[in-house]
Amino acid sequence: MTTTRRPLAIVTGGARGIGLATAQALASSGFHVVVVDAPGASSMPYPLSTEPDLARIRDQHIQPEPCDVRKASHLTRLVARLIRTLGPVHVAVACAGVLAGSTSSLELDNEQAQEIFDVDYWGVVHLAAATMPSLRTTRGSFIAITSAAGLRGLPQLGHYCAAKHAVHGFLAALAREELPVGVHINIVAPGSTDTAILQATADVYHLASPADFLAQQLDPILNTPADVASVVAFLANNPTSGINAATISVDRGFQG
Numbered sequence: 001m002t003t004t005r006r007p008l009a010i011v012t013g014g015a016r017g018i019g020l021a022t023a024q025a026l027a028s029s030g031f032h033v034v035v036v037d038a039p040g041a042s043s044m045p046y047p048l049s050t051e052p053d054l055a056r057i058r059d060q061h062i063q064p065e066p067c068d069v070r071k072a073s074h075l076t077r078l079v080a081r082l083i084r085t086l087g088p089v090h091v092a093v094a095c096a097g098v099l100a101g102s103t104s105s106l107e108l109d110n111e112q113a114q115e116i117f118d119v120d121y122w123g124v125v126h127l128a129a130a131t132m133p134s135l136r137t138t139r140g141s142f143i144a145i146t147s148a149a150g151l152r153g154l155p156q157l158g159h160y161c162a163a164k165h166a167v168h169g170f171l172a173a174l175a176r177e178e179l180p181v182g183v184h185i186n187i188v189a190p191g192s193t194d195t196a197i198l199q200a201t202a203d204v205y206h207l208a209s210p211a212d213f214l215a216q217q218l219d220p221i222l223n224t225p226a227d228v229a230s231v232v233a234f235l236a237n238n239p240t241s242g243i244n245a246a247t248i249s250v251d252r253g254f255q256g
Contacts, residue, residue, distance in 0.1 A: 006032035006061065007138075008086045009236065010079065012069050012127055013037060013096030015049035017195035018145055020057060021225035022093055025233040027061040031091065034082055036075070038068035043111045044098050046200045069096045069123030072130075079130040089134040091236040094124040094167075095145040099197045101204030105158025113159045120163035125170060132178065139182035141239045143232055144171055148191045148251045156204050168247065175245035184244045188231050191251025192216075193223035218253025 009026045013019040014035030023033045039051045054064045067078045083089065098119045100112040124144050135142060149157060150164030168187060175185035192198055192213040202210045214220040228250050235243060 005087055006030060007090035008082065008088065009033045009091035009093065010082065010089060010127070010131060011035050011093040011095055012123060013094075013145075015039070015053040015057065015064070017197070018190065018193060018225045018228045019093075019095035021229035022095060022145075022232045023057065023062050025226070025229040026091065026093075026236055027059075029233055029237050031061070031236070032086060033062045034086070035062060035064045036067045036069065036078070037064070037096070038066060038070075040068070042098065043109065043115050044100055044200070045112075045203070046196055048098070048196075069094075069126055070118040072122075072126040075126050076130045079134070083134055088138050088140075089131045090138045090140040090239075091143070092127055092131040092135060092140070093143045093145065093232060093236070094127045096120075096123045097145070097147075097197065099157070099160050099200050101156040101160065101201070103156065105156060108159055116159045117163050117166075120160070121166045121170075124167050128171075128174060132183065135183045136178070136181045139184075139239065141184045141186070141236050142171075142174075142178075143185075143235055144187050145228065145232070146187050146189045146247075148189055148249065148254050148256070150187070150189055151247070151249070152256070154256065157201070172245060179244060184235070184239050184241075186235050186243060186245070187247040188228060188235070189247055189249045189251065190223055190228045191249070191254040193225060193228055193250075195225060198222075213256075216254060216256040217251070218255065221252060223250060223252065
């Protein structure tokens with residue numbers, strides 16, 4: 001008896017939040033999902049995922065792999081190993097992200113500002129570089145999770161906004177380059193979603209609760225990570241659709 005190998009999907013930042021929900025949605029729809037995350041030291045003002053977070057998500061179709069997206073050579077070697085053992089990449093989802101803010105965007109600690117760009121921007125670039133040769137062979141999908149902050153300026157979060165805007169510009173260019181060979185490149189831009197990053201954002205603004213952000217939305221409900229993941233899964237499962245070089249907002253009518 002032979003078993004059919006599942007197509008490979010790689011999700012960065014997948015130990016919790018939107019990344020984890022995305023991994024679960026892709027696994028449920030038929031992918032073998034490798035979750036990449038890097039528990040460890042950080043300059044961020046809130047705790048990031050931990051080794052137990054990463055380890056506990058393993059199941060039959062979800063495989064955790066510790067790797068720091070800031071280190072291009074490490075990510076490239078990991079992707080090469082995964083392709084050798086699991087087959088070509090059909091879907092790559094760049095979800096790793098961090099956030100820090102300050103009273104003025106001019107005052108953010110330099111180490112925090114650098115980490116934001118290293119993870120939120122360069123992490124996307126590094127994943128694209130590592131997976132694109134394989135995605136060309138499968139005519140697959142590259143999807144980045146950014147933020148409503150990638151489409152506007154949010155006070156006190158200048159570096160976070162800048163990193164997300166940079167992803168939008170980079171992928172707009174890359175989508176035009178890769179379309180002729182059949183790779184679909186899209187962005188999903190969530191609004192207020194019930195995650196650790198939203199709590200960190202509320203802390204920047206000294207809000208009592210992330211629920212205080214609901215006043216800025218037409219639909220006064222926080223996204224769940226699964227709400228965002230369902231959009232990613234749709235894109236991943238419909239790579240021949242007419243959606244390409246698109247930004248899909250999942251923000252419940254964010255007006256901020």
